[in-house]
Amino acid sequence: MPPNFKAAPEYATAKIAVWWDMKDCPIPVGYDVRRVRPSIEGAFKNLGYYGPVFITAYGDQTKTPDHVLRGLSSTGVAVAHASSERTCALMYSDMVEWRGHNPPPATIMFISDQVYDRVEDDGVSLDLARLQQETLYNIFLTYSVRTRISVQSVLRFSEEWGWDELLGSTAMFNKHEEEEEEEEIMISAAMFYCKSCNFDSQSLRKFRNHLSSRKHEVENPTKRELTFVTSDWGRNYPAKPEYATAKIVVWWDMVDCPIPEGFDATRVRPSLEEAFKNLGYSGPVSITAYGDLSQIPYHLLRSLSSTGVSLAHAIDKLRCKKMLSDFLKWRDLNPPPATLMIISNNLEYFSKFVALNQQISKYNMFLAYSYRPYKMLALVTSAEWLWESLLAGFLRQEDTFFRGALVKGVNLPECLIAKCAVESCIHERIRSSLRMYRLDRRLARMYRKYRLEQVEDFPKSKRLRKAFRTGFRPFHNHLRLTRSSTSY
Numbered sequence: 001m002p003p004n005f006k007a008a009p010e011y012a013t014a015k016i017a018v019w020w021d022m023k024d025c026p027i028p029v030g031y032d033v034r035r036v037r038p039s040i041e042g043a044f045k046n047l048g049y050y051g052p053v054f055i056t057a058y059g060d061q062t063k064t065p066d067h068v069l070r071g072l073s074s075t076g077v078a079v080a081h082a083s084s085e086r087t088c089a090l091m092y093s094d095m096v097e098w099r100g101h102n103p104p105p106a107t108i109m110f111i112s113d114q115v116y117d118r119v120e121d122d123g124v125s126l127d128l129a130r131l132q133q134e135t136l137y138n139i140f141l142t143y144s145v146r147t148r149i150s151v152q153s154v155l156r157f158s159e160e161w162g163w164d165e166l167l168g169s170t171a172m173f174n175k176h177e178e179e180e181e182e183e184e185i186m187i188s189a190a191m192f193y194c195k196s197c198n199f200d201s202q203s204l205r206k207f208r209n210h211l212s213s214r215k216h217e218v219e220n221p222t223k224r225e226l227t228f229v230t231s232d233w234g235r236n237y238p239a240k241p242e243y244a245t246a247k248i249v250v251w252w253d254m255v256d257c258p259i260p261e262g263f264d265a266t267r268v269r270p271s272l273e274e275a276f277k278n279l280g281y282s283g284p285v286s287i288t289a290y291g292d293l294s295q296i297p298y299h300l301l302r303s304l305s306s307t308g309v310s311l312a313h314a315i316d317k318l319r320c321k322k323m324l325s326d327f328l329k330w331r332d333l334n335p336p337p338a339t340l341m342i343i344s345n346n347l348e349y350f351s352k353f354v355a356l357n358q359q360i361s362k363y364n365m366f367l368a369y370s371y372r373p374y375k376m377l378a379l380v381t382s383a384e385w386l387w388e389s390l391l392a393g394f395l396r397q398e399d400t401f402f403r404g405a406l407v408k409g410v411n412l413p414e415c416l417i418a419k420c421a422v423e424s425c426i427h428e429r430i431r432s433s434l435r436m437y438r439l440d441r442r443l444a445r446m447y448r449k450y451r452l453e454q455v456e457d458f459p460k461s462k463r464l465r466k467a468f469r470t471g472f473r474p475f476h477n478h479l480r481l482t483r484s485s486t487s488y
């Protein structure tokens with residue numbers, strides 16, 4: 001991250017909202033608490049941010065001395081009482097709420113060690129990175145420990161500061177802006193909030209009374225867990241108008257998601273196009289297939305190429321790298337709107353890089369894979385498919401049913417195995433059902449009902465159990481993945 005990023009024009013006078021964890025980043029001993037706001041404002045102004053700054057300080061305020069609270073409040077810093085184990089969750093949910101009322105452009109800043117600490121275990125920063133791909137704000141982070149910046153995050157931010165450095169920035173700035181000092185006195189006193197009981201007051205005395213009251217004690221234990229707002233985001237939305245006719249570009253890993261045996265390779269393109277059309281996308285589609293072309297039968301290559309699928313040779317070791325570099329190159333040359341699709345199982349790898357790029361310029365994203373990711377990806381998409389069901393584009397009825405079951409985010413305990421097993425194990429029966437589907441819609445409805453019964457019956461079916469015992473590896477993968485996602 002380059003230091004001293006100057007404010008982009010749209011942020012120069014936009015609002016700045018700050019959520020400050022007073023436990024992680026306390027006021028240093030002997031530091032004049034009334035300097036906190038001017039310091040933060042000073043640091044922002046040094047980078048060209050002149051918008052109004054809203055600051056809320058979170059902490060266990062029963063332990064904060066009166067003169068500190070008064071000093072904060074008198075400089076327009078709102079004070080929120082929260083037990084320390086809930087602070088991060090509260091700050092985060094308050095931030096989410098704030099975003100709801102304050103559309104971009106705006107700058108948001110966390111003064112906390114938690115946003116970073118949780119990078120590794122996919123906490124706040126993962127959810128925030130996903131939120132950012134939906135609605136982009138300018139993000140700043142401040143920590144008590146400066147060295148943490150080396151941690152690789154999926155969250156893109158404009159600037160990061162050490163807490164000491166931020167508090168120190170005041171001196172330099174205020175020296176030559178001394179005449180503005182008068183303005184600061186004009187700031188009216190800010191609110192005191194008790195986040196445990198939804199209590200707020202502008203009077204420190206009332207706030208203190210509340211914190212020591214029986215009412216506060218009674219309601220205090222309501223524990224608020226960190227809520228990830230993006231974990232139940234749906235999938236396979238209808239196309240937004242700006243993408244409906246925009247171009248669609250597909251990078252397809254033929255090794256992870258191969259053409260199934262017996263599948264007519266000339267049907268790959270029409271199947272994809274049909275799936276896109278079902279969601280309302282009718283733009284031109286270009287597809288590039290990646291794989292070790294020397295290992296792929298000539299007739300498949302010819303079929304693909306005859307339907308306008310470009311072929312890119314890459315040995316196994318370099319395939320993903322090549323796909324990603326082609327993907328990024330394409331992005332550089334083609335501004336949005338466009339829909340970009342990655343067909344691969346190496347989702348952790350793609351997701352992180354693409355999610356970071358999505359926080360700079362946003363494209364509409366699709367994914368397809370031969371088994372579903374077992375945890376929430378950093379990348380936000382508007383549609384995802386299982387590779388086999390994508391190819392079986394004509395199974396529209398059935399897709400709708402499964403989509404219904406799949407919509408709820410990533411914790412997908414619904415039986416993908418069943419779907420897969422049904423498709424692959426008793427495909428003779430399905431094939432005949434498919435013929436029925438094409439012949440007669442009424443029969444197709446019956447077929448769907450029959451399929452539903454199959455799914456419900458699945459665990460009891462001897463035949464499918466046997467398929468798992470003797471069947472090929474992907475089955476076992478599915479089984480394992482689904483098990484782990486149920487316990488997730």
Ligand SMILES: [Zn+2]
Nearest residue numbers: 194196197216
């Ligand atoms: Zn309370």
